[in-house]
Amino acid sequence: MSKDLLKVSTELLEAINTLKKKEWVDLTHAFGPDSPHFSAFDSAEFKTLFDHDDGFFAQNFSFAGQYGTHINAPIHFVRETRYLAELGLKELVLPLVVIDKSKESEENNDFTMSVDDILTFEAEHGEVEEGTFVALRTDWSKRWPDSDAFNNIDADGNNHLPGWGLESLKFLFEERKVKAIGHETFDTDSAIDFQNNGELLGEYYVLDQDTYQVELLANLDKVPAKGAVILNIVPKPDKASGFPVRSFAILP
Numbered sequence: 216m217s218k219d220l221l222k223v224s225t226e227l228l229e230a231i232n233t234l235k236k237k238e239w240v241d242l243t244h245a246f247g248p249d250s251p252h253f254s255a256f257d258s259a260e261f262k263t264l265f266d267h268d269d270g271f272f273a274q275n276f277s278f279a280g281q282y283g284t285h286i287n288a289p290i291h292f293v294r295e296t297r298y299l300a301e302l303g304l305k306e307l308v309l310p311l312v313v314i315d316k317s318k319e320s321e322e323n324n325d326f327t328m329s330v331d332d333i334l335t336f337e338a339e340h341g342e343v344e345e346g347t348f349v350a351l352r353t354d355w356s357k358r359w360p361d362s363d364a365f366n367n368i369d370a371d372g373n374n375h376l377p378g379w380g381l382e383s384l385k386f387l388f389e390e391r392k393v394k395a396i397g398h399e400t401f402d403t404d405s406a407i408d409f410q411n412n413g414e415l416l417g418e419y420y421v422l423d424q425d426t427y428q429v430e431l432l433a434n435l436d437k438v439p440a441k442g443a444v445i446l447n448i449v450p451k452p453d454k455a456s457g458f459p460v461r462s463f464a465i466l467p
Contacts, residue, residue: 244433246278284432285429286458287429300453311348311443320355330383345392376406384403398432404417446465447460
């Protein structure tokens with residue numbers, strides 16, 4: 216092996232060893248047929264095809280691409296844009312910023328992120344950096360896997376779930392030049408915004424930026440406001456609009 220190749224190999228090994236000494240936080244829910252899911256989708260189905268009496272254990276899985284903790288590619292909402300398989304590997308590994316609005320979401324289940332909320336965060340933690348993945352922490356994930364608690368439907372049949380406001384998303388992408396976003400609920404938009412607008416304006420806006428988002432994140436309460444890195448490891452189905460993802464954070 217040449218000295219240059221040996222140097223590269225040594226640098227990579229040192230980098231891996233350094234990362235493994237850090238704390239790693241799983242941001243992903245385990246999911247199954249009884250897990251909370253978007254109301255338009257059927258429940259997942261897990262079927263055993265062969266068991267150990269047949270010589271090996273194998274299963275068949277049936278679920279919507281947007282099931283469990285999952286990643287949405289631009290094509291999910293926007294025509295003639297990128298499919299999941301077209302996302303670059305380096306897009307899936309980003310510096311992570313976590314904006315904590317868990318208290319506000321507990322007090323008001325219809326909490327909707329505003330630009331002022333972001334500016335308040337920046338006054339304490341510094342400006343949101345360009346090229347980051349910004350996650351909205353609401354602690355809604357703590358309701359998992361209780362579907363009734365997660366859906367939070369009132370007597371009139373309306374959901375009450377926190378989420379992003381459209382102007383806050385425009386501020387992050389246009390003023391702060393962030394790369395992607397994520398949250399703990401089914402949708403980008405707060406439920407009240409969806410009810411008032413009749414459509415998911417925030418989700419369309421994000422995916423129209425030719426980027427992705429991750430929904431149904433977990434354990435954001437274990438990640439600092441800044442300094443961590445998020446990795447979104449996902450299969451590569453052809454022509455897919457989204458798929459369950461294994462998202463995790465490496466802490467500083």
